Amino acid sequence: MSLEDELLRQRADAIGKIEALGFLPYGNRYDYSHTIPEILADHSERTGEDLEANRTSVRICGRIHTIRRMGKAGFSHLAQNGAQLQIYVRKDAVSEKDYELYQLLDLGDIIAAEGYLFRTRTGELSVHVEKLVFLAKTLLSMPEKWHGIEDVELRYRQRYLDLIASPESRQVFLTRAKVIASFRRQLDARGFVEVETPMMQPLYGGAAARPFTTHHNTLDIDLYLRIAPELYLKRLVVGGMERVYEINRNFRNEGVSTQHNPEFTMLEFYQAYTDYEGLMDFSCELLNQTAIDATGSPKVTYLDQALDFSAIQRFTMREAVIEYWPDSASRPMADNVADPDWLLSHSSKSTAGEALVEIFERVAEPKLIQPTIIYRYPVETSPLSKQSLDDPAFTDRFEIYAAGMEIGNAYTELNDPQEQRRRFQMQLAMRERGDEEAHQMDEDYLRAMSYGMPPTGGEGIGIDRLTMILTNSRSIRDVILFPLLRPEGEIGIAERLRALDP
RNA sequence: GGGCCGGUAGCUCAGUCGGUAGAGCAUUUGACUUUUAAUCAAAGGGUCGCGGGUUCGAGUCCCGCCCGGCUCACCA
Numbered sequence: 001m002s003l004e005d006e007l008l009r010q011r012a013d014a015i016g017k018i019e020a021l022g023f024l025p026y027g028n029r030y031d032y033s034h035t036i037p038e039i040l041a042d043h044s045e046r047t048g049e050d051l052e053a054n055r056t057s058v059r060i061c062g063r064i065h066t067i068r069r070m071g072k073a074g075f076s077h078l079a080q081n082g083a084q085l086q087i088y089v090r091k092d093a094v095s096e097k098d099y100e101l102y103q104l105l106d107l108g109d110i111i112a113a114e115g116y117l118f119r120t121r122t123g124e125l126s127v128h129v130e131k132l133v134f135l136a137k138t139l140l141s142m143p144e145k146w147h148g149i150e151d152v153e154l155r156y157r158q159r160y161l162d163l164i165a166s167p168e169s170r171q172v173f174l175t176r177a178k179v180i181a182s183f184r185r186q187l188d189a190r191g192f193v194e195v196e197t198p199m200m201q202p203l204y205g206g207a208a209a210r211p212f213t214t215h216h217n218t219l220d221i222d223l224y225l226r227i228a229p230e231l232y233l234k235r236l237v238v239g240g241m242e243r244v245y246e247i248n249r250n251f252r253n254e255g256v257s258t259q260h261n262p263e264f265t266m267l268e269f270y271q272a273y274t275d276y277e278g279l280m281d282f283s284c285e286l287l288n289q290t291a292i293d294a295t296g297s298p299k300v301t302y303l304d305q306a307l308d309f310s311a312i313q314r315f316t317m318r319e320a321v322i323e324y325w326p327d328s329a330s331r332p333m334a335d336n337v338a339d340p341d342w343l344l345s346h347s348s349k350s351t352a353g354e355a356l357v358e359i360f361e362r363v364a365e366p367k368l369i370q371p372t373i374i375y376r377y378p379v380e381t382s383p384l385s386k387q388s389l390d391d392p393a394f395t396d397r398f399e400i401y402a403a404g405m406e407i408g409n410a411y412t413e414l415n416d417p418q419e420q421r422r423r424f425q426m427q428l429a430m431r432e433r434g435d436e437e438a439h440q441m442d443e444d445y446l447r448a449m450s451y452g453m454p455p456t457g458g459e460g461i462g463i464d465r466l467t468m469i470l471t472n473s474r475s476i477r478d479v480i481l482f483p484l485l486r487p488e489g490e491i492g493i494a495e496r497l498r499a500l501d502p
Numbered sequence: 503g504g505g506c507c508g509g510u511a512g513c514u515c516a517g518u519c520g521g522u523a524g525a526g527c528a529u530u531u532g533a534c535u536u537u538u539a540a541u542c543a544a545a546g547g548g549u550c551g552c553g554g555g556u557u558c559g560a561g562u563c564c565c566g567c568c569c570g571g572c573u574c575a576c577c578a
Binding site: 002003004006007008010066068069070071072073074075077086088090091092093106107118119120121122124126140141142143144145146147148149150151152153154156157165207208209210250252254255257258259260264266399405406407408409437460462464465475485486487488489 | 536
């Protein structure tokens with residue numbers, strides 16, 4: 001018998017013994033008087049004398065994280081909501097049945113304890129237990145208490161174990177929730193309406209990416225998982241929902257890396273009657289406040305580098321190429337980065353605009369550690385953005401970079417259906433030249449725009465990447481609870497449980 | 503997809519030149535009524551990722567495959 005089966009058998013046997021003592025092996029509702037974090041918040045300052053003089057009774061519950069048994073007494077730590085509280089179980093302070101239960105407990109079991117607060121000889125706030133309640137048994141071993149889970153594969157596949165074993169991981173996901181809550185609060189306060197648009201779409205659009213394909217049986221149609229909600233959100237703006245936003249998943253059938261997960265979460269919002277300059281100012285306010293709400297400060301440390309979301313810098317794309325050019329000897333001049341011949345000679349792309357973007361991504365993007373807005377993007381790579389009034393080769397678009405990653409993308413929305421049709425046709429031509437990610441023609445969207453769309457600014461912010469930065473996480477998989485992994489193969493737990501079933 | 507690194511007990515990790523597979527935690531038994539990585543004594547526990555090959559002999563060397571990490575390419 002393998003060790004794991006032996007442990008399983010021992011614990012299954014313990015369930016029987018616990019039941020024989022009169023406890024439910026898997027308990028029901030338990031009405032605690034305090035959560036463990038509440039007790040720590042309310043009573044951590046109290047002295048032992050105070051606790052003795054003004055006895056405080058509590059009913060707490062949680063998962064057992066440590067057990068130290070010593071003959072006729074013992075200590076355990078219960079964990080709940082990321083905090084731990086010690087309990088002290090003494091043979092002469094509880095019923096015989098409860099003490100027998102205490103002897104049968106394993107690390108990882110979930111119990112409740114009732115008693116009063118006191119301080120131990122070493123000063124730790126603890127519960128002097130008078131009664132125990134059994135709530136749930138663990139059949140499998142907990143991770144090692146000191147190192148926790150080091151195997152990242154295990155952390156991603158069995159996130160629940162990661163959450164049990166490492167408070168830091170729990171904190172990452174609490175911060176992620178704060179990021180999302182902060183955006184919602186800020187947008188709601190400004191009159192934005194949260195909406196949900198289709199994730200299964202007959203045509204995909206709103207970004208340059210390859211989609212996932214699926215099929216609806218009854219309708220017998222192929223559908224795409226959305227690569228962006230953009231075109232639906234703008235239909236809503238046409239319909240008079242002047243400020244809308246959506247926070248949800250996009251799906252892109254592309255590579256996996258520390259910065260890419262096939263499904264990822266975007267905030268997209270649209271505001272009628274503003275433009276990209278209005279959005280730049282708004283973005284700075286939004287990100288500053290989100291950083292504060294999530295971490296307590298606009299200044300954060302990411303991989304040993306100090307980032308300040310209260311001081312977001314701004315460059316045009318052309319300026320950024322000059323600013324971040326790697327060596328001063330060959331540094332281009334303003335005339336160079338505006339010269340199609342110069343651009344084409346420094347890139348393998350076939351148009352000046354695509355070349356500028358390619359050069360920018362090569363020389364500047366990795367160096368954009370400080371939160372930075374890059375604005376004015378070439379028209380070729382921006383099929384849905386409005387052209388700049390003073391230069392039709394460019395669009396009124398910007399992206400937000402931080403820690404060398406793109407975390408946001410925004411522009412004045414194109415609202416001229418005739419121009420939108422031309423852009424779609426330009427994209428179709430790129431598609432015919434072999435660009436699989438070029439935009440499709442979306443006639444329903446063109447039709448919507450033909451009813452008149454108000455001038456509008458729209459923006460998308462990558463929640464996962466922003467959360468990486470705000471939690472100092474190196475990989476996007478560290479901020480996604482269940483990142484996509486290949487299936488692990490046979491687990492075998494069903495068979496092992498079946499073998500235990502009497 | 504390419505390159506590099508990794509997969510050994512439930513967990514964290516050693517394993518030398520190819521020669522009987524180890525430690526700590528966890529588990530079991532015993533001692534211990536304020537411990538806290540509790541302590542002390544003893545015991546049990548292995549598909550060395552999977553499959554081939556070389557060899558008298560493979561955790562170790564060779565080949566293929568699976569899973570993961572980093573990185574490059576692609577992308578947000």
